[in-house]
Amino acid sequence: MDFLRPTTLAEALAVKAERPDAVPIAGGTDVMVELNFDHRRPAALLDLTRIDELRTWSDGDELRIGSGVPYVRIIEELGAQLPGLAMASRTVGSPQIRNRGTVGGNLGAASPAGDTHPVLLASDAVIEVASVRGTRMIEADDFYVGVKRNSLEPDELITAIHLAPAAGPQQFSKVGTRNAMVIAVCSFALSLHPGEKRVGAAVGSAAPTPRRARDAEEFLNHALDFDNPRPLLDSVKREFGELVSQAASPIDDVRGSAAYRKHALAVMARRTLGWTWQEFLTEEQACA
Amino acid sequence: MTTNFGTLTPAELTSAVTGGIGTSPQRPDGNLKVRGEFAYASDLWHEDMIWGATLRSPHPYARITGIDLTEALKTPGVYAVLTHQDVPGRNLYGLEHKDQPVLAVDVVRYQGEPVALVGADHPETANRAMKRIKVTYEVLEPVVDMETATQETPLHPGGNLVRHVPIRRGDQAPKADVVITGRYEVGMQDQAFLGPESGLAVPADDGGVDLYVATQWLHVDRSQVASALGVAEEKVRLTLSGVGGAFGGREDLSMQVHACLLALHTGKPVKMVYNREESFYGHVHRHPAVLHYEHGATADGKLVYVKAKMFLDGGAYASSTPAVVANAATLGVGPYEVDNVTIDCYGVYTNNPPCGAMRGFGAVQAGFAYESQMDKLAEALNMDPVDVRVRNAMTEGSVMPTGQVVDSAAPVAQLLKLVQDKPMPAPMSADLRQLPGGVSNTTHGEGVVRGVGYAVGIKNVCFSEGYDDYSTARVRVQMAGDELTAQVHTAACEVGQGLVTIMQQIVRTELDIEKVTVLPMDTSIGNGGSTSASRQTYVTGGAVKAACAAVKAKLGDRTDIGDEVIDETVEWRHRATEPLDPETGQGNAHVQYGFAAHRAVVDVDTELGLVRVVQLDCAQDVGKALNPQAVVGQIQGGSAQGLGLAVMEEIQTSQGKVRNPSFTDYLIPTVLDMPPMSIDVLELADPHAPYGIRGVGEPPTISSTPAIVAAIRAATGLALTRVPVRPEHLTNT
Structure with missing residues (x-):
């Protein structure tokens, strides 16, 4: 197995063009497990950890976060601007894993159980990918195409994610059968976008890919009055929960039953809606 | 060579801390483990060693209809590929009933049952060769329900009942004001020890083998290994290596016989280390x-x-x-x-x-x-x-x-x-x-x-139930400079529970000697019994205490014994128990x-x-x-x-x-x-x-x-x- 260690992005893209079979590795929290268990023996590993431009983030109208920024920095440096992504990052593995693991890696693996995916969907993130042929911007919605499959071409690398700073309350919630260090049985993300009078809602680990709950979003876009916010009726929360649950197509597996996943998604959707709307109400009242 | 506590020599195991019974002296392995420096059995290394690997059954129940080793043997770097035909002694072992094959013969009875072994110059080579072993199976319907198992296909010659224990006491048709019934289920728990099954077998000049291994019971491992190898027990010498937890899961054999077979077959030291997945197949669990x-x-x-x-x-x-x-x-x-x-x-x-x-x-x-x-x-x-x-x-x-x-x-x-x-x-x-x-x-x-x-x-x-449950301890006292020192030797396994510290505390209390060295635990001394049933402080502690008393009888009140060496070995038993009717x-x-x-x-x-x-x-x-x-x-x-x-x-x-x-x-x-x-x-x-x-x-x-x-x-x-x-x-x- 070749271990390729480029120091610039240009060099990395050239290598990837020449060796499309090379598997990119950043934190190694997924790839190394697969290697150790002999599930995968790639001809080459492409180490991205020496490429500084992947390990930085920048401000602006929108945030650009290099694909190699580890979870711990998202939590510590971007928690105020991206609360949903920080909450999801906080649920990833153990401190050691959060020191190494990256959102880029989450996207590269494209596991339906990846913790950051629902937040990226609910927050309209755009994935920046590059190759020697140029740069493409892929909406999160179009990025996940199957179980552990994404829409990258063989010569492309994930270089960054683009996200607007949160303009409204965001929440992320994940069920695991342990109180820490656990893979999602199912997860849910909700972002309020008050400026556009709409919400983003997405489920994780409850379908072949992470997926938006479109009907649930539509329902809330009509049911929520962003201009004259009032406390929510329980019936609205319940209906939203039902629609989120219906958006999922989970399976029975060793981590949980399909019926439980559907049930839990409805509960998480109700609760996160309550929390985000309450936060929005409180902020509006403070401004008024 | 790393043995009991990794790279530490026995002299370094003489804890600098003091304290007899009733105190909590620092344990010698504590800091090492916290710093990640403790040498476990998986860290063992020997020049010229090769690596052993185990091919396991993918089926819970199947008849083996053929094993073809040709391609595996052709793999460059492979020293040996062994099946049950290469087991020179008895191809059955077990703690209470000898019913488990060292390597499966014509049937496999659980998923993960060992079928063949590979010895190779590198773990990767062993892995590759293992995938080239062609085993053909006729898959059978497994027996999986414990409540009906005794009425289903017999998996062993005597049927599917291992043991029935009845208890009958008092009135067998009693009456009560309130009657409560219930049916309960307990799932299969695993010991989940963190140090996977590992060891190193080194062939010896006398035709025997030295095995360094993480286990709970050196002597019962030894007798099972010797029986499978078909050699005298004295030719199988075990030394305890660094154990990363046990909780019962190391009472049965895992890689012990396998590594020794490969070592004797190739004439090379053989290391075996299970990975986490293999470990789940490599030891027994709690009974559901x-x-x-x-x-x-x-x-x-x-x-x-x-x-x-x-x-x-x-x-x-x-x-x-x-x-x-x-x-x-x-x-x-x-x-x-x-x-x-x-x-x-x-x-x-x-x-x-x-x-x-x-x-x-x-x-x-x-x-x-x-x-x-x-x-x-x-x-x-x-x-x-x-x-x-x-x-x-x-x-x-x-x-x-x-x-x-x-x-x-x-x-x-x-x-x-x-x-x-x-x-x-x-x-x-x-x-x-x-x-x-x-x-x-x-x-x-x-x-x-x-x-x-x-x-x-x-x-x-x-x-x-009448088991002859004993432990053997040897305590040796001599001068080091102008000070009395003591050595303690047993075959009782330290698996992380703190027996090393306990033995030092007992010697300090009994002999009033501060410097106490605990020798590596091995089979050069008599049986220490199993580190299980919450028994080591009781039984091996009792043996060390008794050995100290034998030493004390000779030592008296002396604090200087010149060139004299007082060396006492004691076999100590708790009071006898009886079988159940x-x-x-x-x-x-x-x-x-x-x-x-x-x-x-x-x-x-x-x-x-x-x-x-x-x-x-x-x-x-x-x-x-x-x-x-x-x-x-x-x-x-x-x-x-x-x-x-x-x-x-x-x-x-x-x-x-x-x-x-x-x-x-x-x-x-x-x-x-x-x-x-x-x-x-x-x-x-x-x-x-x-x-x-x-x-x-x-x-x-x-x-x-x-x-x-x-x-x-x-x-x-x-x-x-x-x-x-x-x-x-x-x-x-």
Whole structure:
């Protein structure tokens, strides 16, 4: 197995063009497990950890976060601007894993159980990918195409994610059968976008890919009055929960039953809606 | 060569710290383990060594119709590929019944059963060669139901019943005011030790082999290895290597014979290390169980009778199933006085993973059932759950269902009252880390209900039923400069429990000698017995104490003995036990009983079915705490293992296949799952035991699980008859 260690992005893209079979590795929290268990023996590993431009983030109208920024920095440096992504990052593995693991890696693996995916969907993130042929911007919605499959071409690398700073309350919630260090049985993300009078809602680990709950979003876009916010009726929360649950197509597996996943998604959707709307109400009242 | 404590020499093992019994001197392996510097068996290394690997059956039950080694043998770097035909001695081993092949012959009885071995210059080469071994199987329908196994296809010549233990005491047709029945299930728990099975076998000039290995019992490993190799026991020499936890899972052989076979076959040192997935197939687990109970009581809560029918799934091979069955049966009513007892406990063969020893050893399964029954009785009588237990609590002088009189302290009521009187935790916290679901942010208090539960348990200490249970200790005293020094040598395994420190403390106390060296544990001295049944401090501690007494008789009050060397070896036995009557289960079968009680306080997210154990308090009688810090550590660890069984730990199987052989999906508690504990340690000396000690390692594992489940029941009102409790059980999904 070749271990390729480029120091610039240009060099990395050239290598990837020449060796499309090379598997990119950043934190190694997924790839190394697969290697150790002999599930995968790639001809080459492409180490991205020496490429500084992947390990930085920048401000602006929108945030650009290099694909190699580890979870711990998202939590510590971007928690105020991206609360949903920080909450999801906080649920990833153990401190050691959060020191190494990256959102880029989450996207590269494209596991339906990846913790950051629902937040990226609910927050309209755009994935920046590059190759020697140029740069493409892929909406999160179009990025996940199957179980552990994404829409990258063989010569492309994930270089960054683009996200607007949160303009409204965001929440992320994940069920695991342990109180820490656990893979999602199912997860849910909700972002309020008050400026556009709409919400983003997405489920994780409850379908072949992470997926938006479109009907649930539509329902809330009509049911929520962003201009004259009032406390929510329980019936609205319940209906939203039902629609989120219906958006999922989970399976029975060793981590949980399909019926439980559907049930839990409805509960998480109700609760996160309550929390985000309450936060929005409180902020509006403070401004008024 | 790395041996007992990695790169440390025996001189360095002479702890710089001081302290006799009753103190808590620092353990020699503690700092090394915290710093990641402790050398485990997986760190063993030898020049010229090759690597062994094991080809295992993918099927729970199948006939082997052919094995083709041609391609594997052609792989460059491969030294040997072995099958059952290469086992020179007896191709069967086992702790109690020799029923398990070293390498499968014509049938495999569980998924993961070893079929062939490869020795190669690199683990990768071994792996590649293994994939080139062509085994053809005729897949058979597996036997997987423990309750019907004895009526299904016999998996062994004698049928599928491993052992039936009946207990008959008192009136067999009793009448009671209140009758409580229940059916309970216990899932398959794993020991989940962190150091996988590993060792290094080095062929010796005399045709024998030296094996460095992580195990719980050097001498029984040795006799099984020698029998399989077809050599005299003296030619198989074992030295304990660094052990990363055991909890019963290293009582049976794993790679011991395999590495020695490869070493003798190739003439090369052979190292074998299982990875985490292989480890799940490489050791026995806790028996899953189905337990049917009927309790009869008077209207004021006095137990009149207990009837029980229990099934323990031993899996494909017997391992220690017979002894586990006896424990579940004899301890099956719990620490209560009951005059009329009818118990039938069955251990059976199936094609599920083999099950054997794990901390609590049969008493855990029974404990979950009888404590669940006591809560049900309390509810039926509208009594407090502690009161109904105290009403029936055993005391010194009580008679066990076996007829054995409990002849030392049995402070069951006192232990319950101690945990009942402890302060309750603060109300529900706003800190996510303290809530069910933790930082996964599933609740900010919604749906969360608090519950409190109690349980108490009983465990036998040391080996039972007439087993000749002894340990051998050698103590040698000589001058080093102008100071007396002592060496202690045993074959009793340090698996992390702290025996090295305990032996030093005993010698310091008995001989008043500060410098005490503990020699590597090996088979050059007599049997030390197993590190199990909470017995090493009792039995090997007793042997070291007795060896010190023999030394003291020669040493007298002298502090300078010149060139003289005083060297005494003692074989020490606890008082003898008796077999159980095969018809009635009567007999003085156990050496000693240990008791612990727990109170659990839990917060349950009743909508999501997630649990956070908020507080888990324990009271236990340990007779005498030789090392108080180690005692508390055992109670914390045992309680955590019980918590794991209550809410998360289970090897899930489907038609005999393991569905979660990894720490990704076999979950054990983290620091955010295990709450702080308040622990009361009683020291009510047992007059029959050295220093009055009572085995401490297992009792807390028994009562922790039912106390937590009782608390979850209190919070939810659900019946919860199976552990581990899963979110599906709490949400009816």
